Amino acid sequence: MSKNMYESSQYAVELKNVSKIYKLQKKDGQKSNDHESFYALKDISMKIQRGDVVGILGTNGSGKSTLSVILAGISDIDGGEMTINGEQALISINTGLNQQLTGLENINVKGALMGLSKKRIQEITDDVIEFAELGDFLYQPVKKYSSGMKSRLGFSISLALDPDIFIVDEALSVGDKGFAQKCMNRMKKLRDEEGKTIFFISHALPQVREFCKTGMWIEGGKLVEIGNIDEVCDHYSEYVDKYNALSDKEKKKKLEEKFEQRVIHDVKLGFFDRLFSKK
Numbered sequence: 001m002s003k004n005m006y007e008s009s010q011y012a013v014e015l016k017n018v019s020k021i022y023k024l025q026k027k028d029g030q031k032s033n034d035h036e037s038f039y040a041l042k043d044i045s046m047k048i049q050r051g052d053v054v055g056i057l058g059t060n061g062s063g064k065s066t067l068s069v070i071l072a073g074i075s076d077i078d079g080g081e082m083t084i085n086g087e088q089a090l091i092s093i094n095t096g097l098n099q100q101l102t103g104l105e106n107i108n109v110k111g112a113l114m115g116l117s118k119k120r121i122q123e124i125t126d127d128v129i130e131f132a133e134l135g136d137f138l139y140q141p142v143k144k145y146s147s148g149m150k151s152r153l154g155f156s157i158s159l160a161l162d163p164d165i166f167i168v169d170e171a172l173s174v175g176d177k178g179f180a181q182k183c184m185n186r187m188k189k190l191r192d193e194e195g196k197t198i199f200f201i202s203h204a205l206p207q208v209r210e211f212c213k214t215g216m217w218i219e220g221g222k223l224v225e226i227g228n229i230d231e232v233c234d235h236y237s238e239y240v241d242k243y244n245a246l247s248d249k250e251k252k253k254k255l256e257e258k259f260e261q262r263v264i265h266d267v268k269l270g271f272f273d274r275l276f277s278k279k
């Protein structure tokens with residue numbers, strides 16, 4: 001799709017009743033292929049304006065990373081409708097880098113997959129060399145990188161590709177302080193000067209509050225609240241504090257209830273099950 005076509009909508013992202021189902025091993029399953037279906041995300045609806053900066057909040061396992069790969073177009077949805085108006089890039093700890101290839105080869109492959117010209121790939125390479133500060137490690141296979149070095153490379157490639165929509169999933173948490181600060185400064189520029197749409201997933205609430213405009217809280221695969229970042233952060237913090245104040249027994253009960261709400265019972269093993277179980 002051409003960029004002009006994207007520009008016809010005021011929204012960067014529109015989701016209507018989006019669901020994602022995974023297969024999980026049955027707790028009391030007899031065989032290794034005894035599975036049950038589980039909602040990683042259920043009925044998520046939202047409209048995100050172009051240029052919005054959305055902090056995605058939620059406890060471990062709530063569905064944030066699942067949403068990030070869906071928004072990035074890496075994972076399919078199992079229900080609902082999704083429209084993404086623009087090119088996206090996911091920046092995450094699992095950066096989607098090819099481990100066998102060197103840093104430089106990864107840049108070339110990404111560029112070639114996107115159909116970029118040799119000249120454009122060279123420009124991107126120059127940008128990555130400058131931003132990532134990996135020196136001669138760019139000539140080493142990525143499997144020999146530390147997690148922070150992978151994050152540097154992934155972040156730098158995504159920046160250089162200049163997408164419309166950035167999805168940043170915990171990517172700053174493995175970088176050292178200097179690089180994380182440099183990325184944050186660059187992302188503020190993307191927000192303030194370039195009007196990019198950014199989804200930002202982080203458990204560091206003060207940073208989320210400072211950087212984001214809109215808050216989106218998902219819990220147990222469902223959208224709890226979307227709105228002003230400070231309000232959503234306040235409500236989420238209250239929820240976490242209340243949960244932490246529970247006894248171990250009460251916590252266990254809550255976890256079981258949450259899990260039970262996400263399991264899909266009475267699904268006969270059929271074509272769709274076999275389809276889902278591949279993922």
Ligand SMILES: Nc1ncnc2c1ncn2[C@@H]1O[C@H](COP(=O)(O)OP(=O)(O)OP(=O)(O)O)[C@@H](O)[C@H]1O
Binds near residue numbers: 022023024064067
């Ligand atoms: N490939 C998969 N197969 C089966 N279940 C999965 C898969 N990926 C994620 N899940 C499940 O989907 C749910 C949502 O996971 P997700 O990684 O999206 O959570 P999250 O909010 O990003 O958590 P965290 O804060 O721990 O990173 C979890 O219950 C997880 O176990």
